[in-house]
Amino acid sequence: MSRASRKATPAPPTPDAVMPTHVGDERRNGHDELNVARLSLISAQSRVPAGYTGWTRTYQTGERTVTVTCTALTGHVVPHGLDNDVMVAIINLYLEDGCPEDGTVRVSLHRLLLAAGLHASAHYYREVRQSLRRLQSTSYQITQGWWSQGRQRHLDATFNYLWKVTATRDEEYDAGSVLEIRLPDEIALSIRDGYVKPLDLTLYRELSSPPVRAVYRVLDALRWDSGSAQDRVTINLLEWGERLSIYSTEPDKIRRVLQPAHDELRERGILLDVEVTGRGKSQELTYVFAPVERLPDEELLRALTKRGMYPAVAGKYLTEHPDPTPVHLALRRFDAYPGRKQNAGALLRDMLVHPERYAEVVLLPPEVEPRAALPAAAVADEATDEVESRQLQEFQALSPERQLTRLERLLTFAKVTPLLSPTDRDRLRTALLAGQVDVTDLVRLVTREMGQDPARKADALRDLLPE
Structure with a gap:
């Protein structure tokens, strides 16, 4: 496995990072697109330095060498933190609208906040506006890592996380702005082809912070990578840290960063255990999951x-x-x-x-x-x-x-x-x-x-x- 190259070193998750307050008390079942979740295209960090404008990851999976490169346009940093919540909301709004052929979600900014599980406050209006700009201005190049459900093989792919975002009002969006958010063709087609997995939106929103939600999102995608929910997932510790943008080659540091997520996912009943085997850089983590409650007939x-x-x-x-x-x-x-x-x-x-x-x-x-x-x-x-x-x-x-x-x-x-x-x-x-x-x-x-x-x-x- 080759380590990731990067243009700046992101800060580790910090306890004083801005955390959302989630709303709603009703259990909601949703879905997530498996490619974007599994590849961990959005950094798990709550905050990143101003100079963090790109990263490259390369890792081996079977006989394939997968390379993912993220590049933000001038004036922007890479997607991170709440951007995961915004994309999960957009994916589920697209599904709720019946997966329009043009890949476009039409939604008010207010409804988008609610779909992301956020309070309709001035702070989160500002955060979501910035998130949409980051997602639209960031491009990804993926080599041998994008699964095509229709063609049944892995492909190369290049796209911006959001292809286009327009609003009924110029410049600063407000609560009444009606947004037209167009997904890239690769993501929209993958969703229509059914390359998705179940996602408990209520549970996802209840998790305490962007880093914990990011770990859960990627981990759950790896669990469903074979097409059905596995009881156990094993991954090399260094590769796992790389996927989550924990840029360190020190196994102990990676485990310390992951520990809060492990503790919370166990407390929530998502994980039964996290087993550690091996020593040093050869360490592997095996995640043992609680059983899936119900699947479609x-x-x-x-x-x-x-x-x-x-x-x-x-x-x-x-x-x-x-x-x-x-x-x-x-x-x-x-x-x-x-x-x-x-x-x-x-x-x-x-x-x-x-x-x-x-x-x-x-x-x-x-x-x-x-x-x-x-x-x-x-x-x-x-x-x-x-x-x-x-x-x-x-x-x-x-x-x-x-x-x-x-x-x-x-x-x-x-x-x-x-x-x-x-x-x-x-x-x-x-x-x-x-x-x-x-x-x-x-x-x-x-x-x-x-x-x-x-x-x-x-x-x-x-x-x-x-x-």
Whole structure:
């Protein structure tokens, strides 16, 4: 293994580094793209020196020699600290939006902060603005280290972490700014191809500091590198320190830097143990993980992807909705749907998220009909009523923050979001979080008469909101 070359030596994590205050008390399941997490493209350090503008890492993995070079443009330092949290948020917002083909996430700065688990304070608005600039201005060159899920082999890749960031307002973004954040083609395609792993967003946000979250993010990616969760991961101590930008050749120093992360990950129940073998520079760490709680049903995942859903989108839905009944109903409706399916994956996802829109689809008889005495239409009506009732109950049981997230998705699918101004969205957010409007009324307004002009729905929504 050759050591990394670098343009400046980063400072070790310091206890007085700025740490975020995370918000939200509801468990959230998310995902992470495996390449960017495994390669550890963002430094684990909370802060870096002003002259730290690039680094190069080279290491051996099997028969491949992997080289990763990071270069920041003049006036910027390399991505670090909270940049991990911002990228995790952007990746999950891209998934929540259904993985648009253009790789673009459209989101307000306020919502981006919430998605990153940060308070909407002036401090974090400033930090996230700086983070977006760093991510857009930094380029990466990767040799034999970028896995192509579609081509099933490792490739070379060159890209900026964010390809483009634009805002509705010039210069300094504010809370009402609507951002268009475009992922590089390599990352967006990898997500659409399903090269992702589960990520417990609640647990990730609860970790105490950027260094601990960075260790967890990279370590969990190594755990999932084979495509399924491994019970144990073994890595050379010096290589591990290099991946995390702990630039030291002293094993004892690397272990001291890692110790707080090890302690916290054990306390959280993520790790069962950290075993150390060997001596000196030959030391290896073996991480022993707690079992994974639940994975998506493989048969349902295959059924959804076969019909055009992106694997990552299908996996996310199945992880968040373990009940198979709505999925089976959506699959039958999709197969019976008349006319041309121009975007099959988007149609199937819409059937899963909004079953009430497709209640009129006449179902094809299933291969095995458990209640053959009933007409297919009667079975469909009964199943639809049951699913819709359950979904409404689940919606009402959510926290206001989660209700807002679900409602924003619903507005996007109904093509209402583009017709709402930033002020409208802020009024909606404030009213819903303060309990000033009945979320059931909002859902019914958006879902009824789906063929209705979205502009009329937008007007009706404004009328429901308090001034």
